[in-house]
Amino acid sequence: MYGIVNQAIQGLVEENFGTEQWVKIKEKANVSYEYFLNNEAYDDDITYELIGASTEILGWSAQELLTAFGRYWILKVGYEKYGDLMKAGGSNLETFLFNLPNFHGRIMLIYPKLNPPEFKVEKLGDGHLILHYYSSREGLTHFVQGLCFGLAEMFKETINIELISSTNDIMWHDRFEIKIS
Ligand code: HEM
CATH class of the missing domain: 3.90.1520.10 (H-NOX domain)
Known part of the structure; x- marks a missing residue:
């Protein structure tokens, strides 16, 4: 998906839980990009990994997230x-x-x-x-x-x-x- 989607996951996490949690989520998801470009298409797996790691780090269910x-x-x-x-x-x-x-x-x-x-x-x-x-x-x-x-x-x-x-x-x-x- 376009980077704007991953940027938005980052925005949601950082605004509600802070940058430290986002750094942990990226590590858990094995995402090495420092940042995402809004208009570049990334593999869908990255988005799914970020969502999965967010649920684990934040303690939210997939439905809540x-x-x-x-x-x-x-x-x-x-x-x-x-x-x-x-x-x-x-x-x-x-x-x-x-x-x-x-x-x-x-x-x-x-x-x-x-x-x-x-x-x-x-x-x-x-x-x-x-x-x-x-x-x-x-x-x-x-x-x-x-x-x-x-x-x-x-x-x-x-x-x-x-x-x-x-x-x-x-x-x-x-x-x-x-x-x-
Ligand atoms: C200006 C507002 C919006 C923008 C810029 C936008 C843009 C995008 C982008 C870039 C993606 C990723 C897909 C890809 O990269 O292949 C996406 C996915 C998606 N969008 Fe939008 N969108 C907007 C509003 C909406 C609205 C209003 C809805 C429905 C209520 C919606 C429903 C979805 C869904 C469900 C997906 C997930 C992809 C999928 O289901 O396969 N979007 N959108």
């Missing part, structure tokens, strides 16, 4: 660094989620080697929808949930999100039922 990382990604990376792109995604949570299938298409203009997730949305009623998440990567379900919580916080709305199925055939495919209030 990925959920926190999703919130951080929206509120600290999306909102603070790419505010215009986030605004273009919609002015409320429901519109933003309906526009999600096209979102990473715009991101690819900045990060052309992106291997993006895919999303599909089914409307069940007002503020009630099914979000489909597809990926060539495994194990990021709780990251997606954290992203949705972050979006709800960004729009100052309340979200209820429930994982209703998870399959891994050709691609990883999660279905989330979402209620916005």
